Amino acid sequence: MNDARSRAAALLGRMTMHEKVAQLTSLIPTMLFDAKGIRPDVAAAKLAHGIGYVEPHMGGFPASAAELARLNNAVQRHLVENTRLGVPAIMHIEALNGVNAPTFTAFPTAIALAATWDTAAVGEMAALTRRQMRSVGLHHALSPLLDVARDARWGRVHETYGEDPYLVSALGVSFVRNLQGESFADGVVATGKHFLGYAMSEAGLNTATVQMGARELREVYARPFAAAIQLAGLGSIMTSLAGWDGVPAAADPRVFRELLREQLGFDGTVVSDWGSIEGLVNHQRAARDAREAGELALRAGIDVELPGPFGYGDSLIEAVRVGGIPETMVDESVLRVLTHKFQLGLFENPYVEADPVEIMSVAQEGHDLSLRLARESVTLLKNADGVLPLSGAPRIALVGPHADRVGAAFAPYTFPSFIELTRAMLRGKTSSMVGVEDLDTFGPDDAYVHQEIGDLLAMDEDEFARTQYGAVSLADALRAALPDAQITVAAGCGITDGAEEINAAVEAARDADIVVLALGGLARWFFGERTEGEAADTVDVRLPDVQRRLVHEIAALDKATVGLIFSGRPLALGDVESSLDAIVLGYYGAQFGAQAVADILAGAAEPQGRLPYTIPRAGGQVPIHAGQRFGSGYRHREGDPHGGYVDETAAPLYPFGHGLTYTRFVHSDLKLSSTSVATDGTVDITVTVKNTGDRSGVELVQLYVEDDAPGISRPALQLAGFHRLELQPGDQAMVKFTLELPLLAYLSLDDRWVVDPGPMWISIGSSSGDLPMRSRLDVVGDTADVTDRRVYLTHAMRNVPHDGDETRPMTAT
DSSP states (O other): HHHHHHHHHHHHHTTOOHHHTTTTEEHHHHHHEHHHHHHHHHHHHHTOOSSEOOOOSSSSOOOHHHHHHHHHHHHHHHHHHHHHHHHHEEEOOOTTTOOSTTTTTOOOOOHHHHHTTTTHHHHHHHHHHHHHHHHHHHOOEEEOBBBOOOOOTTGGGGSOOOOHHHHHHHHHHHHHHHHHSSSTTTOOEEEEEEETTGGGGGGGOOOOOOOOOHHHOOOOOOOHHHEEEEEEHOOEEOOSSSEEEEEEEGGGGGGIIIIIIIIIISSSEEEOOTTTHHHHHHOOOOOOHHHHHHHHHHHTTTOOOOSSOOSSSSHHHHHHTTTTHHHHHHHHHHHHHHHHHHTTTTTTTOOOOOOOHHHHHHTTHHHHHHHHHHHHEEEEEEEEOOOOOSSOOEEEEEESSSSSSSSGGOOOTTTTHHHHHHHHHHTTOOOOTTTSSGGGOOOHHHHHEEEEEEHHHHHHHHHHHHHOOOOOHHHHHHHHHHHHEEEEEHHHHHHSSSOOOOHHHHHTTTTSSEEEEEOOOOOOOOOOOOBTTTTOOSSOOOHHHHHHHHHHHTTTOOEEEEEEEEEESOOOOOTTTTGGSEEEEOOGGGGGGHHHHHHHTTTTTTTOOOOOOOOOOSGGGGOTTTBBBTTTTOOOEEEEEEEEOOSSSSOOBBBBTTOSSSSSSSEEEEEEOOSSEEEOOOOEEEEEEESSSSSEEEEEEEEEEEOBTTOOBBBSOOOEEEEEEEOOOTTEEEEEEEEEGGGGEEEESSHHHHEEEEEEEEESBBBTBOEEEEEEEEEEOOOOOTTTTTOOOOEEEEEEEESSSEEEEEEEE
């Protein structure tokens, strides 16, 4: 770090103001190319003084990972050979669920990854993503989302790790640690986003202002970022598109200079979300023009403007010239950018080996892992009378808008969804992605783009998913999983319309032994038929009207009915739950999602998923989450007359952490290493878990804590650890959690992170609503100030008794 920083400082001293400001900007590279290669006139205009960052290609371009590597090399060669200082660019990409570029393995969307609660497997995915990115010359991932998402109305819940700051922290730390690697020399820079509180915008509307107090902002929403900084060395942060307390994020020094840098100790780069600096002028009206927007953003602590210069181009140079911003502030940001470039080894080797066979081989790695993660995510919410797994050779009616679709399994931030956006825009649809309002935004050479990917653009989304990713529909996957079953397929309706098809679906289901309803939403990047995605927020968080009608029409047949829900956001299922004998949540599983769900339904694989969010009964409960404070939401004392609604209970339909299996687990013998512990001390907590069923399965052992605080109402239940435990029938094992009390620190009234003496209650079980094991822990001594020694995760170990006790250390969760 010190060597990289000193080299960066020396280079900074040689730069002109134009060259400095260029390092704080970016461009979309698609505009640079035609069939002959780099377009000299465009490159001369856009890259004359160098560039800090190069964005992902847009428009579904190019056609393959090998071509992407070639184009990245061409940009770097131009910068090295045709600019005065020869400074390479940092190439970045979205990598939320794999590399968001052509021909790379696609993984389930983030909320599905969260449903696995498998930090190790998510880490494997991130480590593979690192190797794949490096293989094509990409150095900076605009991932992961560390937003804590508690409002089901918000359309981007599927991009997050859910509602709980501990779960988001555990998954985020594993992702960042494995994506960045041991050092940036062979790693990539991860970007935590969106700082801060973005997922809790007013009324669930994307980019709206965030209305919450400073305590909640810091205790809940800043926690995953703090964990990633302290435990994984997070290298980059992206701003929110929203604002807090009336101040847009891109103009708020309280958030970036005071909280992020001074309090959390962050020393990496802060990049703007696409268009957030421009949004100070045309969205929030907090700046009068580009120059003022640039001044506000740089003073706030935003180092780099994406996706192109608005406030940080000529406007920033002018601001320095007239004294609106000191040059030293520009230097501070440029130094951070250049330090990353030296750490990444770009000056030693800005190019990648362009062997297309090797590149394509690396791009295709991870298929088994993608399937495993998709299987682990599938969450069984209800299974009345053991209707699942499907057995024998029954007559099955597979009905619903997701029965025979393929492309719908690919949510935004997978490449199939990305190219579908381009197709939609070519058809005249309007993009909802900020910064991509039309195809001319990124100035492509149309003839070249169509020469390269015209055949891909001509496919519909299902054909593209089948031919390019080997994906299959649920109908095909279920037929493969149950070859002896007679399976009849009918759509019944579309996602949001198509009620005229319901009668035909009912007739198709009339002779079936069991009906599987394939229901849910559609996540998209453009305006049209969709239920979630960027700028796809909803006031009604139930299934669409036409699908609810389909459920009730099928229920009237009085047949065993399985509801299979594909959705990234939590849906209020209270009005259809009683009509379904079983409910399975499939999320958006990408290229192996349909196979994973079919394997669970058929019993070829065991359901392992657990809810990463709370499922409400009705939309009026939103936002609802397990961390509601004592006396708030559904966390009221028994008999409290203010603890519910006049027309509905306040309790969720399915609580956070819930998920059934095809076997049974019994928890017993909860023990604490001591019944009292110092305020800054540690206690070991053990519990025995036994598989009492007749199938193997995975139990997610969850540790929760209840804690009071003087003068402050705390969350009624705090997740403090978890452990995935696989057991064969009749086997048992002991799980040990090592709980450090600073994990439970809160902000005192005098603004310190403290742990107070007093009683705590330790609970262990299968979900936040199923905690059969409970024990009191007395915390003794003086109040401990742990501001400088915060703890974010709990370590877990498993004892496996066989031929004596074998103790196996597990990943900290």
